[in-house]
Amino acid sequence: MKNLAQYQEWFQACVKCGACRATCPVFKVENQEGGVARGKIALAQAMMDGEVFAEDRLVHDLSQCLLCGSCTNLCPNQVPTIDIVAAARMKVAQEKGLSGFGRGVATLLTHKKAMDWMSKGGDLASRLLCRQIPETSGLRLRFPVPGIPNERTFPKPSFKPFLKRDIRQTVSCSASHRVLFFTGCGINYLYPEIGEYLVRILNFMGVHVTLTDEQGCCGLPALSAGAGDAVETLAERNLKALKIHAFDAVLTACASCYGALAGIYPTLGSGYQPFAEKTRDVMDFLMDMNLAGRLASLPRSEDRIQVTYHDPCHLRNHGLTRAPRQLLAALPQVDYVEMTDAATCCGLGGTFSVHHYETSQKIGSQKAKHIAQSGAEIVATACPGCIIQLQDNLNRENIPARAAHLLELVCQALPVK
Amino acid sequence: MISEKMIQALKEICGPKFVSSHKTDRILYSYDATRKQFLPDVVVHPADARAVSRIMALAHHHRIPVYPRGAGTGFTGGALPVCGGMVMGMSRMNRILDIDQENLVAVVEPGVVTGDFQKAVEALGLFYPPDPASLKVSSLGGNVAECAGGPRCVKYGVTKDYVIGLEVVTPTGDRIETGGTTMKGVVGYDLTKLFCGSEGTLAVITKIILKLLPKPEAKKTMLVVFDAIDGAAKAVSAIIREKIIPATLEFMDRRTLDCLRQTAGLSMPEAAGAALIIEVDGDREFLDKQAQRILTVIESLGVLENRVANTFEESEEIWKIRRAISPSLKKLGLEKYNEDICVPRSKLPEMIRRIETISDQYNLPIVNFGHAGDGNIHVNIMADKADAEQMAKAEHAIEALFRETLALGGTMSGEHGVGIMKAPYLSLELSNESIHYMKMLKKALDPHNILNPGKIFPNAVCPLPGEIK
Numbered sequence: 034m035k036n037l038a039q040y041q042e043w044f045q046a047c048v049k050c051g052a053c054r055a056t057c058p059v060f061k062v063e064n065q066e067g068g069v070a071r072g073k074i075a076l077a078q079a080m081m082d083g084e085v086f087a088e089d090r091l092v093h094d095l096s097q098c099l100l101c102g103s104c105t106n107l108c109p110n111q112v113p114t115i116d117i118v119a120a121a122r123m124k125v126a127q128e129k130g131l132s133g134f135g136r137g138v139a140t141l142l143t144h145k146k147a148m149d150w151m152s153k154g155g156d157l158a159s160r161l162l163c164r165q166i167p168e169t170s171g172l173r174l175r176f177p178v179p180g181i182p183n184e185r186t187f188p189k190p191s192f193k194p195f196l197k198r199d200i201r202q203t204v205s206c207s208a209s210h211r212v213l214f215f216t217g218c219g220i221n222y223l224y225p226e227i228g229e230y231l232v233r234i235l236n237f238m239g240v241h242v243t244l245t246d247e248q249g250c251c252g253l254p255a256l257s258a259g260a261g262d263a264v265e266t267l268a269e270r271n272l273k274a275l276k277i278h279a280f281d282a283v284l285t286a287c288a289s290c291y292g293a294l295a296g297i298y299p300t301l302g303s304g305y306q307p308f309a310e311k312t313r314d315v316m317d318f319l320m321d322m323n324l325a326g327r328l329a330s331l332p333r334s335e336d337r338i339q340v341t342y343h344d345p346c347h348l349r350n351h352g353l354t355r356a357p358r359q360l361l362a363a364l365p366q367v368d369y370v371e372m373t374d375a376a377t378c379c380g381l382g383g384t385f386s387v388h389h390y391e392t393s394q395k396i397g398s399q400k401a402k403h404i405a406q407s408g409a410e411i412v413a414t415a416c417p418g419c420i421i422q423l424q425d426n427l428n429r430e431n432i433p434a435r436a437a438h439l440l441e442l443v444c445q446a447l448p449v450k
Numbered sequence: 451m452i453s454e455k456m457i458q459a460l461k462e463i464c465g466p467k468f469v470s471s472h473k474t475d476r477i478l479y480s481y482d483a484t485r486k487q488f489l490p491d492v493v494v495h496p497a498d499a500r501a502v503s504r505i506m507a508l509a510h511h512h513r514i515p516v517y518p519r520g521a522g523t524g525f526t527g528g529a530l531p532v533c534g535g536m537v538m539g540m541s542r543m544n545r546i547l548d549i550d551q552e553n554l555v556a557v558v559e560p561g562v563v564t565g566d567f568q569k570a571v572e573a574l575g576l577f578y579p580p581d582p583a584s585l586k587v588s589s590l591g592g593n594v595a596e597c598a599g600g601p602r603c604v605k606y607g608v609t610k611d612y613v614i615g616l617e618v619v620t621p622t623g624d625r626i627e628t629g630g631t632t633m634k635g636v637v638g639y640d641l642t643k644l645f646c647g648s649e650g651t652l653a654v655i656t657k658i659i660l661k662l663l664p665k666p667e668a669k670k671t672m673l674v675v676f677d678a679i680d681g682a683a684k685a686v687s688a689i690i691r692e693k694i695i696p697a698t699l700e701f702m703d704r705r706t707l708d709c710l711r712q713t714a715g716l717s718m719p720e721a722a723g724a725a726l727i728i729e730v731d732g733d734r735e736f737l738d739k740q741a742q743r744i745l746t747v748i749e750s751l752g753v754l755e756n757r758v759a760n761t762f763e764e765s766e767e768i769w770k771i772r773r774a775i776s777p778s779l780k781k782l783g784l785e786k787y788n789e790d791i792c793v794p795r796s797k798l799p800e801m802i803r804r805i806e807t808i809s810d811q812y813n814l815p816i817v818n819f820g821h822a823g824d825g826n827i828h829v830n831i832m833a834d835k836a837d838a839e840q841m842a843k844a845e846h847a848i849e850a851l852f853r854e855t856l857a858l859g860g861t862m863s864g865e866h867g868v869g870i871m872k873a874p875y876l877s878l879e880l881s882n883e884s885i886h887y888m889k890m891l892k893k894a895l896d897p898h899n900i901l902n903p904g905k906i907f908p909n910a911v912c913p914l915p916g917e918i919k
Contacts, residue, residue, distance in 0.1 A: 048780075050483045051523040055565070055586035064541050066478040066522070075487075079477050090474045109777045 034261040035300060037081060037120040044081070044117075046110040047074040053104035053114070058378045059097050062395045067094035070104035070114040077121045087128040095121050097389065099382030099396075100257055101346040116300075122259030131260055195225035196246040200232055206241040213243045213280045215271075215312070217290035218250050219417025227417065230444040231286050231315055237447050238322050242284070247274035251293035253347075257383025268298050268305065277308055284315045286440060288416035289383075292347030314348060316415060316439060320356040328363040328446055340367045340442065341409035343400070343423060344376040345416035357415055357439055364446050372407035374400075381422035397426035405432045413439040452491045452514065452536070460494050460536075463504045468495040468542070479537040482522040482529045483584075484871060490517070490531035495539045499617060499625055499656035502538070506654065506901075507623030509536065513913055515903050516621075518650045520560065520592025523584040525788060526869025528596060528649045532904035533912030538654065540591050546570055547657070554662040555614070555631050560591020560655045564598075577665040579606035582865070591655045597647030599865040601698040604823025605731075606663075608865075610646035615659030618645055621652070621896035631659055644891075649867050650902040652895050669697060669731035670741050671765040672758040674748065678723035679703055681752030683799035685726060686822045688747045690795075694740055697731040699823030700772055703802060706819045713778040716771060719754050726822065727772055729765075775819055784815070784832040787844055791855040792864030795825040804854040805829060812847040814840065826864035852878050868906045876908050 053070035054060055060069040067076070076094055079085045098118045105114055195216055212235065220227045232242050249270050255263035271294075277283055285291040294312040298305035319325075342357055354376065361369040380386065380396030404412045404427065412423055412434055423436035452471065460469045470476075471492045480487045496502045509516045515535030522529050531537050544561035549571060556578070558567060564585040568578050581600035582588055588598070594616070599608045615629030629635060629642040645653050676682040682701055689696060702710075702725045710716035718725070730740045741758055759765035779786055793801045802818060805827075809816040820828040829851060833844040852862050852875050862872055862879050876885065889907060892899070904910045 046780075048483065049481045049485050049522075051521055051584065051587050054521060064544070066539075067474065072478045075477055075481060076474060079474075085473050085477065090472050094474055094478075110780055 034123060034256075034264055035116070035120060037077060037117070037124045040077070040113075040117050040120055041081065043112050044074055044078045047071060047108075047112045048110065049075075050109065052107050052109060056103040056107045058099060058101060058103065058380060058396045059389075059392060062392050063097065068097045070108070070112070073098060073114060073118055073121070074112065077117050080121060080124060087125040092125055092129070095125060096385070097392070099346070099378050099380065099385050101378035101382060102350040103346070103376075103378065106350070119256050119259070119261075122257075123261040126259040126261070131258065193225070195221045195228040196244060196248075198225060198229075200229065200244060202232060202241055203236045204239055204241045206243065210240045210282070211243070211280045212240055212282045212284050212318075213245070213275060213277065215248055215251070215275075215283050215285050215290055215294065216244075217285065217287040217417070218254075219287050219289070219421075224417050224420065224438065227286055227438045227440055230438070230440040231284070234319065234324070234440060234443055234447065235284075235315075238319065238324060238327075240322075243280065245275070249274070251287075251290040252297065253289045253293040254383050256293070256297065257385070264297070265301060268293075268301050272298075272305060272308055275308075277311055280311065282313045282318060283308065283311045284313055284318055286315045286415065286438065287418070288314070288345030288347040289418055291353075292350065295351060296347070314351075314353050314356070314415065316356045316360055317353055319443075320359060324443070325359050325363040328360070328365065328443070331365040331446065331448065334366040337366055337368045338411060339370050339407070339409045340364075340411045340413050341370050341372040341404060341407040342375060342439070343372075343379060343404075343412050343414040343419055343436075345414055345419050346378050348415055349376050357413070360439060360443060361413060364442055366446055367442060370407050370409055372409065372412075373403045375403075379419045379422040379426075381418050383418075386422065393422070394426070394429065397422055398430055401426040401430040401432050404434050405430070410434055411442070412436050413442055415439050456508070456512065456514070457492060459508060460492065460505065463501050463508075464494050464496050468497070469493070479519065479522070479539065480531065482524050482527060484525060484527045484530065484869075486527060486530060486870070488530050488532045489534065490537040491534050493537045493539060495542050497542050499543075499619060502619045502654050502656055503623050503625045505536075505538065505623075506619050506621060509900050510622045510898060513898050513900060515900050515913055516654075517902050518591070518595070518654045520589030520595070521563070521584070521587050523588045524592065524596060524869065525790075525866040526649075526863070526871040528867055528869045528902070528905065529592075530870065532870060535900075540589065540655075543591075543656065544589075549574060549576070549662075550631070551576070553631060554664075556660045556662055557631075558590055558658050558660065560589060560594070560658060562590045564588050564590055564593055571662055572665055575665050577663040578612065578660060579603075579663065580609045580612060590658055590660075594646055594655055594658055595648065595650045596865075596867045599821070599824075599826065601700055601821055603826075604699050604821060605695045605697045610643060612661045613642055613646050613658060614661050616642050616645055616655055617657035618653035618655050621898075621901040625656070626653075629659065633661070647867070649869060649905055651892060651905055652901070654901070666697070666731040666733075668734040668737055669729055669765070670737040670759065671727065671729045671768050672741060672744070672756060673768045673771070674726045674728060674745075674756045675718060675722045675754045676724045676726070677721055677752040677754055679802050680799045681748075682724035682726050682822065683795075683802070685748040685751050686795055686798065688751065689728070689744055690823075692743060692747050694730065694744060696728050696744075696823065698727065698729040699821070700727040701725065701798075701819060701822035702727075702772075702775065703818040705815065705817045706775055709778050709782065709817060710771065710774060713781040714771075714774040716774070722754060723752075727768055772819075779817060779830060779832070782815075782832060785835040785841070785844075787831040787833070787848060789829045789831070789848060789851060789862075790820070790826060790864050790866045791829055791851065791860055791862060792824065792826040793855060793858045793860035795823065797858045797860070798822060798825055798827070801825075801827065801855065801858055801860070804858075805851065808847055808850050808854065811850070812843045814843060814847055816847070821864075824864070825860070849875065849878075870905060873906055873908050873910065876906065 057069045066072040100115045252264040252267035295309050299309040380393040386393035420436045475493045476489045479493045515533045517531045519529040540561040543559035545559050547557040549556045579602045581602045582598040593609045597610045704723045815832045817830040833840040
């Protein structure tokens with residue numbers, strides 16, 4: 034990973050105009066200069082100059098970032114604040130060691146068997162995640178997930194991870210398109226049904242999907258926690274395990290995985306370039322195959338439901354905002370409505386919501402209100418992380434709407450064969 | 451340095467969470483858009499005017515410099531703690547207290563973000579026109595202290611034209627009210643206008659009473675390309691002679707257009723010497739006719755092409771060009787000295803010619819754009835930061851620019867203020883007598899020179915030796 038010193042030039046590119054104050058979701062809630070990109074870059078610079086050290090206050094300010102990238106989109110100089118904050122967190126981890134939680138994240142994510150085990154634990158793991166296991170339990174020490182408070186609603190991890198399931202496909206692998214599905218942890222362990230929708234839709238389009246248990250975590254949560262070594266380990270493992278040269282495309286249905294594979298990996302070395310180039314968000318891929326056209330030719334349903342769309346940051350930052358909306362608009366059972374600030378972060382932000390659950394809730398509540406105002410029954414999105422956060426906030430605000438992956442709605446619309 | 455006892459006293463006034471002498475906080479409040487940094491000793495965030503008053507009384511007693519701070523987006527260093535001491539962030543005082551639809555008056559606290567306020571009044575069909583480029587983040591308190599302008603000023607005037615009353619805390623800690631909620635009022639001196647644009651050196655603003663207008667029903671935007679700057683400048687006069695005051699009249703010179711062509715992919719005829727963005731607003735039914743009248747009167751002034759927006763999207767396309775200027779200038783990779791001189795609008799073509807002469811003389815690219823309607827030009831002198839000779843030349847070019855501006859009856863700053871950036875040049879524009887009277891005023895209100903010291907006046911002395919970063 035690039036270290037903080039390598040961003041020195043970018044520190045100068047931040048002209049301290051303060052434009053980032055207009056968009057930063059954390060600043061909007063906290064109203065403090067330490068929350069906003071301009072402040073973080075000043076602190077990163079001070080770290081490099083040896084004026085401040087990795088003590089609690091600095092760690093706190095650096096942790097106050099969702100890594101959503103909205104500041105960069107608005108910045109007149111396009112200063113990559115996400116990368117700078119990630120590098121600053123790594124520097125903190127080097128000086129101070131990873132936080133207990135960061136260590137937990139890194140350990141857990143780099144040990145695939147542990148992830149599988151947790152998932153197999155089913156109810157046990159679910160209780161662990163929801164803090165229903167006594168403080169003293171060895172399980173908690175082994176898998177520290179501090180800060181996920183009791184009241185957080187969390188999907189129950191599935192009994193059997195997606196990649197351990199026996200997925201039957203209706204298209205053989207000799208088909209014209211050869212695609213590999215990079216599931217990511219969210220789909221593999223929490224929402225395996227999303228993986229099943231993806232396979233069904235691609236099969237409908239005549240595409241066989243290669244599934245392999247060789248893949249691991251994309252590394253984004255580790256990046257968020259400042260565990261740079263873990264990011265490199267995970268990326269290297271994925272690169273080695275997945276024989277991507279054999280495929281036309283590596284598909285993701287998780288925006289965060291997309292952000293890691295297409296955005297972070299190329300910064301790790303030129304060897305990752307082909308990987309990044311082949312990585313496609315599944316919706317974007319399906320649009321190219323004219324799924325929207327096929328959907329639009331289906332008879333419009335009589336009683337349609339109102340659906341709105343939430344932009345996951347990691348798709349928005351790569352300009353992937355149109356395909357999902359076009360798909361939604363083409364769905365025969367859906368009336369698509371746009372909500373206010375659809376492109377604003379949901380407030381999850383990797384490890385952010387663990388360290389700052391209250392702030393994360395405040396950001397999420399605003400999002401939930403916008404969903405309610407849109408009148409939508411379903412808020413569709415394209416990232417398991419966003420689904421967790423959106424649903425949690427809808428529940429807390431007593432809004433009857435439901436969060437769902439866009440693939441679920443597409444799958445519903447397919448004619449039964 | 452500030453004693454531990456003082457920190458405790460401040461914590462008692464503001465609440466412990468809102469006082470910090472921690473190094474990270476001192477860094478976070480050490481800069482503004484000038485990119486210069488000065489470390490304060492302590493940062494406080496008072497909750498209300500009473501707290502501000504108690505802090506000022508303490509600071510006055512102990513001779514501690516205090517710097518009121520809005521969003522920290524100024525271009526002249528108004529919020530920089532140049533002598534050390536205390537930064538007073540106004541962000542907690544961010545409530546809109548009242549929007550009175552019968553009297554068209556609003557009462558706000560200084561920390562309200564200008565853009566948020568505009569949205570709030572526009573939702574009620576009302577209008578607060580001042581529109582500095584930073585409006586999405588800058589605060590109304592900062593706007594009043596600097597008397598912010600913006601593109602719409604040609605028709606609607608600047609911030610001070612909307613401030614009809616204030617509540618302020620003086621440098622000695624007294625809380626006073628000026629003006630009021632009536633449109634008229636001539637009892638006593640007009641202290642409201644005195645504090646507007648005083649750059650936070652005379653008082654801390656704690657409440658603002660603003661005048662509002664009914665929101666214009668619609669607007670119409672057009673882009674007109676001229677073969678030369680003269681045509682564009684004459685067009686400005688011609689439009690105004692036709693008794694039409696557009697809501698905005700923005701111009702871009704040849705170099706700006708070249709730069710946009712190079713770095714932002716703008717397609718525009720090679721022969722283009724200048725362009726105007728003209729926007730008219732008012733009742734929808736009159737706008738088409740007004741736009742047509744404008745196009746007719748400027749027809750013979752070397753117009754190469756024009757584009758009239760018929761939809762909101764088309765209008766946004768035009769404004770995108772204007773908004774692309776700053777980022778595209780940055781892509782040139784040069785250091786940019788952004789000055790905001792203002793000349794009588796009839797002198798605009800002459801001023802541009804003189805700027806071109808300066809550019810040739812010092813061999814530095816100078817890019818001009820800005821608010822043609824009121825003669826306010828954003829002059830961007832570009833120099834290579836790595837080249838010491840060029841950087842020195844840029845300093846000389848700035849002085850030459852100010853001298854030419856003043857020779858044409860203009861002013862060194864239309865919008866940004868003096869702060870620390872223009873203080874060395876103050877005596878070019880103001881007579882010694884004027885400066886003397888201003889200093890007397892400052893001394894009378896702030897005998898120990900503790901409120902935003904080191905600003906406006908050349909060779910200003912710090913009340914305490916500051917730690918300069």
